[in-house]
Amino acid sequence: NAGVTQTPKFRVLKTGQSMTLLCAQDMNHEYMYWYRQDPGMGLRLIHYSVGEGTTAKGEVPDGYNVSRLKKQNFLLGLESAAPSQTSVYFCASRPTSSTDTQYFGPGTRLTVL
Amino acid sequence: SQQGEEDPQALSIQEGENATMNCSYKTSINNLQWYRQNSGRGLVHLILIRSNEREKHSGRLRVTLDTSKKSSSLLITASRAADTASYFCATDLIMNSGYSTLTFGKGTMLLVSP
Numbered sequence: 001n002a003g004v005t006q007t008p009k010f011r012v013l014k015t016g017q018s019m020t021l022l023c024a025q026d027m028n029h030e031y032m033y034w035y036r037q038d039p040g041m042g043l044r045l046i047h048y049s050v051g052e053g054t055t056a057k058g059e060v061p062d063g064y065n066v067s068r069l070k071k072q073n074f075l076l077g078l079e080s081a082a083p084s085q086t087s088v089y090f091c092a093s094r095p096t097s098s099t100d101t102q103y104f105g106p107g108t109r110l111t112v113l
Numbered sequence: 114s115q116q117g118e119e120d121p122q123a124l125s126i127q128e129g130e131n132a133t134m135n136c137s138y139k140t141s142i143n144n145l146q147w148y149r150q151n152s153g154r155g156l157v158h159l160i161l162i163r164s165n166e167r168e169k170h171s172g173r174l175r176v177t178l179d180t181s182k183k184s185s186s187l188l189i190t191a192s193r194a195a196d197t198a199s200y201f202c203a204t205d206l207i208m209n210s211g212y213s214t215l216t217f218g219k220g221t222m223l224l225v226s227p
Contacts, residue, residue: 004155031212033214033215035217040219041219042201042217042218042219042220043156043201043217045214045216048208048212048214050210050212056208056210056212058208058214090155090156092155092156094215101146101158101161102148102156102158102203102215103158104155104156104157105155106154106155107153107154107155
């Protein structure tokens with residue numbers, strides 16, 4: 001049982017390049033989330049999904065797109081990376097209800113030059 | 114928007130001492146959770162306290178909740194160097210979609226020196 005995994009762990013992009021971050025969970029969780037964490041800012045929700053085929057915007061969705069084609073995978077895309085998107089990105093999953101805990105992946109450190 | 118705010122932002126203590134971190138939040142909650150993050154790693158769930166509970170224990174952790182003051186505290190007793198980490202409180206936030214997500218504070222950075 002690997003829990004929540006993220007690929008890649010590190011990435012450096014040039015401004016304007018695109019990339020996709022992959023999150024995978026093997027716990028059959030319905031809900032999945034993408035956060036970004038910046039120094040002094042805590043975690044901010046980018047997008048989330050409450051089930052296969054569904055996505056919704058979080059607090060800071062601009063510049064990102066997501067897809068949940070399979071229940072176990074949640075992809076985060078950057079179409080045209082900007083230096084402001086330099087951050088550490090965390091994926092998380094949760095069974096369903098508000099009393100459930102969230103399980104986090106190890107993070108992806110992205111630098112945009 | 115961030116619902117919870119931890120206090121203090123940073124805390125430095127010696128091994129064996131107790132560490133207390135506080136969290137204040139703005140709106141009514143169903144439950145409040147505490148998470149821990151070691152440097153460079155993902156967050157790990159520590160404990161959940163429901164809105165109808167006032168205190169909860171788990172090992173060396175003690176969490177209190179005061180819904181009238183909209184605040185919670187996390188106490189780590191007999192701290193160890195391995196407790197060095199950032200600690201976050203999290204509360205449920207109902208989104209426009211009607212579904213809930215967790216919203217996190219900015220965290221308290223705890224340093225426990227040997």
